[in-house]
Amino acid sequence: VIELRALSGLPEVEPGADLAALLAAADHDPRPGDVLVVSHKVVSKAQGRTRELAAIEPSAQAAELTERHGLADARQVQAVLDETAEIVRAARGVLICRTRHGFVCANAGVDTSNAPDGHVVLLPRDPDGAARELRVALSHRPAVVIADSFGRAWRHGQVDVAIGVAGLAPLDDRRGRSDRAGMTLRATWIAVADQVAAAADLARAGKDSGTPAVVVRGLQRYVTESDGPGAAALLRPRAEDLFT
Amino acid sequence: VIELRALSGLPEVEPGADLAALLAAADHDPRPGDVLVVSHKVVSKAQGRTRELAAIEPSAQAAELTERHGLADARQVQAVLDETAEIVRAARGVLICRTRHGFVCANAGVDTSNAPDGHVVLLPRDPDGAARELRVALSHRPAVVIADSFGRAWRHGQVDVAIGVAGLAPLDDRRGRSDRAGMTLRATWIAVADQVAAAADLARAGKDSGTPAVVVRGLQRYVTESDGPGAAALLRPRAEDLFT
Numbered sequence: 001v002i003e004l005r006a007l008s009g010l011p012e013v014e015p016g017a018d019l020a021a022l023l024a025a026a027d028h029d030p031r032p033g034d035v036l037v038v039s040h041k042v043v044s045k046a047q048g049r050t051r052e053l054a055a056i057e058p059s060a061q062a063a064e065l066t067e068r069h070g071l072a073d074a075r076q077v078q079a080v081l082d083e084t085a086e087i088v089r090a091a092r093g094v095l096i097c098r099t100r101h102g103f104v105c106a107n108a109g110v111d112t113s114n115a116p117d118g119h120v121v122l123l124p125r126d127p128d129g130a131a132r133e134l135r136v137a138l139s140h141r142p143a144v145v146i147a148d149s150f151g152r153a154w155r156h157g158q159v160d161v162a163i164g165v166a167g168l169a170p171l172d173d174r175r176g177r178s179d180r181a182g183m184t185l186r187a188t189w190i191a192v193a194d195q196v197a198a199a200a201d202l203a204r205a206g207k208d209s210g211t212p213a214v215v216v217r218g219l220q221r222y223v224t225e226s227d228g229p230g231a232a233a234l235l236r237p238r239a240e241d242l243f244t
Numbered sequence: 245v246i247e248l249r250a251l252s253g254l255p256e257v258e259p260g261a262d263l264a265a266l267l268a269a270a271d272h273d274p275r276p277g278d279v280l281v282v283s284h285k286v287v288s289k290a291q292g293r294t295r296e297l298a299a300i301e302p303s304a305q306a307a308e309l310t311e312r313h314g315l316a317d318a319r320q321v322q323a324v325l326d327e328t329a330e331i332v333r334a335a336r337g338v339l340i341c342r343t344r345h346g347f348v349c350a351n352a353g354v355d356t357s358n359a360p361d362g363h364v365v366l367l368p369r370d371p372d373g374a375a376r377e378l379r380v381a382l383s384h385r386p387a388v389v390i391a392d393s394f395g396r397a398w399r400h401g402q403v404d405v406a407i408g409v410a411g412l413a414p415l416d417d418r419r420g421r422s423d424r425a426g427m428t429l430r431a432t433w434i435a436v437a438d439q440v441a442a443a444a445d446l447a448r449a450g451k452d453s454g455t456p457a458v459v460v461r462g463l464q465r466y467v468t469e470s471d472g473p474g475a476a477a478l479l480r481p482r483a484e485d486l487f488t
Contacts, residue, residue, distance in 0.1 A: 188402070240336070243397040
């Protein structure tokens with residue numbers, strides 16, 4: 001049995017906030033083996049990873065992309081470019097980017113929703129490191145997943161994925177193990193941390209955005225003593241990418 | 245609070261089996277508002293959607309693809325081609341296909357794992373229809389999601405997605421609603437049914453494959469009286485596809 005419970009009682013997170021202390025004070029009952037899933041936005045805010053649009057001077061490239069693709073605001077586009085290692089596609093009002101961390105997502109994860117007025121929120125610096133820091137600061141050292149919502153190439157809607165992980169096996173490699181009929185499994189290699197992020201969003205979605213943290217209970221078999229390889233292990237290397 | 249519980253006591257599913265009757269007899273406690281997530285494989289088997297490899301004569305195209313891309317078995321490739329509307333990519337031992345239903349996935353969903361000896365399992369015929377049929381045959385008419393594991397273009401591992409849906413809102417469209425700061429959300433359009441499929445897999449994974457069904461409790465806000473648009477609503481139309 002798996003149980004998911006959104007944490008209530010978390011205040012608005014300000015730059016420099018001690019996120020671990022805020023989470024520890026929120027209404028929950030931490031137990032060993034729990035997984036704490038945190039929306040990336042509160043991590044970014046605590047890190048001060050926001051930018052004021054008025055302070056951004058768009059480059060010629062940002063202005064050109066904005067005009068050519070009918071984007072909304074060249075200063076936002078500049079913020080996206082500053083987070084981007086490679087533009088994968090530019091079309092229909094969105095830039096699909098590979099971020100400097102290696103994530104492929106819309107607008108390099110730069111987001112205006114739930115941002116302070118006139119600001120954008122960036123992805124956290126070193127999300128795996130941020131997950132490790134949160135983990136060690138929380139009682140019972142829960143596994144920690146930092147989540148963001150990503151779109152998909154061939155499906156509508158977004159699903160939450162793991163962009164930072166500590167203390168949880170990000171992948172469950174069952175390739176080559178036998179199935180019940182004794183045959184080799186085709187390609188059963190489960191993105192556990194991404195499924196945990198997606199599950200946690202269900203406990204949050206439909207509510208207002210004041211519930212950025214969810215406790216998941218019942219995943220002890222994936223919770224590890226060490227911090228493990230993190231969400232970096234979920235990134236398909238550029239050389240294996242068939243779609244860029 | 246959301247709770248996920250794998251159903252035990254489901255026997256091996258044979259062609260022509262009454263899947264609803266088998267699910268009704270399995271060990272669970274159905275309640276109104278529950279979501280029943282079923283692995284596509286038992287649906288396919290009940291529909292007789294398996295093929296014996298020995299009875300397949302590979303076409304010249306199947307033989308050519310097999311040789312050029314180092315694939316394992318031209319008869320399996322023929323089974324894939326027979327389910328395929330369009331080959332999206334062929335590389336590194338895998339065919340990425342758009343199926344006749346419109347799903348983009350590896351090998352058009354044709355699978356050898358947990359298949360009867362010498363057979364492959366195909367995706368179900370009309371998965372949304374199969375979900376609707378299951379729903380109406382079960383007591384308390386739970387929402388039904390039929391799930392399969394899909395890879396992702398830029399991330400390692402697979403996550404379960406919804407290929408058939410009845411009685412559950414597949415998407416939660418929060419685009420344009422205000423967030424807490426009063427700004428417009430960027431693109432918050434949640435693929436609810438895919439997140440439900442992913443969550444359910446966590447309740448199954450790590451166990452043997454004899455647990456193809458999971459009951460999800462606590463998602464009443466997404467459960468609908470009518471069957472709704474089904475998983476078809478999750479497919480990005482070919483004309484909006486940036487990556488084929």
